[in-house]
Amino acid sequence: MVSSDRYCAMLENFFQPQLGEIFNDEHGADNVCFQQDGTTAHTSRHSLSLLREMFPGHVVSLRCDIGWPPLLPDLNPCDFFLWGYLKGKD
Secondary structure: OOOHHHHHHHHHHHHHHHHHHHOOOOOOOOOOOEEOOOOOOOOOHHHHHHHHHHOOOOEEOOOOOEOOOOOOOOOOHHHHHHHHHHHHOO
């Protein structure tokens, strides 16, 4: 199970440096949105404040800048296809 502290450490120590390598300048990620689900570790005050710093105005999540669209199959293809398919395999 991932705690809020562990999630924030992953964001700071792994994700943010990787993002910096992809977008070489500080303004390269301005048009990038970050989408996550509503897991407690993802929606803690600490993790949301960290994500808001990384993606100002572009965080798609519960209780954040852009509300989580729970019933859009084009944003959640695994929820509508893959998991049902895998469960049906014997």
